[in-house]
Amino acid sequence: MTSTLGALTVPLIQAPMAGGPSTAALAVAVSQAGGLGMLAAGYKTVEAMAAEIDDVRAGTLIFGVNVFVPEADPSDPGALAAYAAALAPMAAELGVAAPEPGPFNDDHYAAKLDYLVANPVPLVSFTFGLPTADDVARLRSVGTEIVLNATDPEEISAADALNPDAIVVQGIEAGGHRATHGQAKEPAENTTHELVSSAREYTDKPVIAAGGVSSAAVARNLMDAGASFVQVGTLFLTVDEAGTKEAHMDALVSGQYRDTVVTRAFSGRAARALSNRFTERMTANQVAGYPQVHYMTAPLRAASADNPEGLNLWAGTGFAACRQRPAAEIVAEFRSL
């Protein structure tokens, strides 16, 4: 199989964005324009992941699939109960039942890997932790390229030890969930530029810079510092092909939001979102407890429907550059890199 990363005509990877924004149409549009389109398998069943892969294959043979690496449940039942109690007034205001910790699950990880080994795709990336060497070997044996995420020097070294094709270094500017290996760990505060600049001390693998890449100029700066590719999420949240909720898209382009915050308030895992009423009320009570907190807040988020003040408005620090346009326009802007 020809190298997928090596064959890109634009060194731009569209970040996998679980929870709705990533669609097959988005991945196809990015890959057809010369970047790498990614599917997000997170929160999906194996069947839903497989159906999306089939949809992408109808439009391009160049794509990747991202999976969440599960961990043993490290959460503290007392802390989860306390968070449920702290959420209760907001639930009452929204007219939804008193919150309860949701179930712990592993996001169908083993079944997803089995499917990807039996039905090989060009590239698989992992976030929230590292796969086993055995899982890496199984995917490699069917010709799949491997990309691992890291958020600090220690994680870069651990990723490097698995001999991946490339390592995403995700800085603090990044939108959505931090890729931190282990939810109990406090998220690292390294900027994307700091991580890229020091990465060579920890790995000789190609580095993919993620976090705050809001223009080709920012990307150029990171590539000058040693990155081989950039991975862009937030900028793609408002493109025509994205499946982002309308209220989320509107919030990003409205000019009404000024700040972002890293918070565990929505899911129990640190993630960067626009600062809104929900984050202001709940971040002080936040607990580590992914995915139980994700399920605990789901009815509140659903009841908030079109009200952005009650939604998880994932966004990186560069969100002011978001505009509604076709995805290919972004890829074209990065073509000069």
Ligand SMILES: Cc1cc2nc3c(=O)[nH]c(=O)nc-3n(C[C@H](O)[C@H](O)[C@H](O)COP(=O)(O)O)c2cc1C
């Ligand atoms: C809405 C949203 C969902 C995300 N979901 C995933 C995901 O499923 N898997 C993953 O590896 N990264 C995910 N990320 C993180 C991106 O891969 C990437 O690190 C980040 O978007 C880069 O920063 P930027 O948003 O400033 O471009 C997500 C980011 C956003 C904004």
